[in-house]
Amino acid sequence: MSRSSVSAVPVDSLSAEEARAEHERLGEALAEADRQYYQDDAPTLTDADYDALRRRYEALEAAHPALRTAESLSERVGAAPSGKFGKVTHAVPMLSLGNAFADEEVTDFVGRVRRFLGLEADAPVAMTAEPKIDGLSCSLRYVDGRLAVAATRGDGAVGEDVTANIRTIHEIPQVLKGAPEVLEVRGEVYLSHEDFRRINARQEERGLPPFANPRNAAAGSLRQLDPRITAERPLRFFAYAWGEIAPARPRDTQSGMVKWFDELGFPTNPLTVVCESAEELLAHYRRIGEMRATLGYDIDGVVYKVDDLALQARLGFVSRSPRWAIAHKFAAEKATTILDAIDIQVGRTGALTPVAKLRPVTVGGVVVSNATLHNEDYIKGIGTDGARFREHDIRVGDTVIVQRAGDVIPQVLDVVPEKRPADARAYAFPTTCPACGSPAIREEGEAVRRCTGGFACSAQALERLRHVVSRRVLDIEGLGAERLPFFYEDPDLPIREPADIFTLARRDQANLKKLKDKEGFGALSAKNLFDAIEASRTVPLDRLIAALGIRHVGETTARVLARAYGTWQAFHDAAVRVAEGDADTRHELDSLDQIGDAVIDALAAYFAEPRNRAMVERLVAELTVQEAEKPKSDTPVAGKTVVFTGSLEKMTRDEAKAMAERLGAKVAGSVSKKTDYVVAGPGAGSKLDKARDLGVIVMTEDEWFELVK
DNA sequence: GCGCCTCGAGTTCC
DNA sequence: CTCGAGGCGC
Incomplete structure (x- = not known):
């Protein structure tokens, strides 16, 4: 049999061994064909032959699910960055939006915007309202009017290069007339209901599994390695946002920008309106809700944005999302099913989290079989659920109501008491760790029960490693949740602590290149893993600190x-000092924004433990640590610590803080001998007195503006 | 001391 | 995405 021919033996009549052998052979042939097609640009197979191979390969996996490992080609195509899509760093990050579900949250949002801007409670603020399309967000970069790069959202900072696939979308112009030198247009790629049905019919004709919903189909289509497949899928696009624009942005409102996109030839959503109050926004929300079923594409809510871009700039951002926009989501679809069991998971801090094992049920187009139960009290029904007191206690065997919160995360909402089996017993939450058997205790006043096993608990160790390699921390590609347990257990090349990741290649050399001979590993995947690890060896200081996994010390x-x-040295020394009980250092940390006793205690406890310190030394010895982005140093207040007090009249407190930080100053909450300036508005009290006692410079708002001008 | 806001730590499915 | 809790203003 030649490599490119396809066996006619029905896949389900093959033995497991035969299937494995054929699967492996086809995988190699497909990988080779991909290489020729993408790298050498010289395909040796016809499209039809390639498709036949591919279909046989997938059919084998369908009949023999054991073949579907992380190494499988079909997994590598829809899954995480496979190395086949290039990475694109967004010039301006693509952020996510905060959510609102109840009308009240929308009113709160509008109130927050007004308050932040220092407006009267009933002052009109122009806001846009537009349907929130349920697809994939994408950023399209045009240089000199030509589409140059198109990228997915990714983690918001770095996405994947899907330019070739985006070029197959007819609705997206390849060339723009009258565009600025650089223009990044952002919007949603989606599939209409009609096209979704057509694609699924074709999938079935070809004996392939249908897509669960239009969004999955759109995502699968956009992330095809083969643009010819994407071209068969009539993806669509709506433009609603932008990234970098140079030399200048031509309009000064959100609605003006969208109109401009329309003039440039991008599809924009016709249901976008400008409102002036929360009531108008809600009215539009209801109008769109009524039209939802007849729109012909999926939407999952309505997005509101402050229209004036100057006001947007003043409002700025909160951590990951803009303060000037919010997504008002439609109520999530609910379903009932049976709770078969309650599993306990152990997190990296030792927290025991109960997970509901559900009889599989379809909710919002996806089959759900697990859902979080949060903690011990949630199962008992202690506490409140919004306005209403929860009276359920959740028992194994119960019929429960499930929804996907924000249409994503499955959640057990309530039980149906009438359907409770007579023999259902109240759930007894374990008091020992299911992984290591150590006692699991609940601190006074805390909701979580934690394993006390510490270093002895393998579940915690594994979760800590998982945290280290995760995307928001060291982001090591190819060493994800799937592979870590494999290395953790491995007798030859174990990864038991973070430093082990970076010594892996050395140890492998010493061990005569064992990795590539391991099951599921080839020479190529070993090399890819080592390359990814090398690439992560240089880390920004903040990510290194986050990697330590100190309680209360996350990204921010x-x-x-x-x-x-x-x-690193300065941070390390301070942490060691505070662990030794140095009061000055404690005070220095306390003066930092958002850092208080709990954080300092956690930091001190971590560095007081010799095993932690040794572990950290070993890790840092493997890394090149980049110094933290220096705050601006060329402004009059750079490096100074400022305290704002009293009622500010020229700016709100948040604006004052944002402004000072932009100029490289540190904003502290309380006055100490480290404080350089106190900016006092009318009505300032004890902080002003303290400043005078300490001889700190006190100024008015006007004097502050004069200083920073 | 109370209440608001933000952050951290947990979670699912593709 | 949600919940609980820390930080900080009032």
């Missing part, structure tokens, strides 16, 4: 610490 707090200390 790590960044605060990194900026405050600048270098």
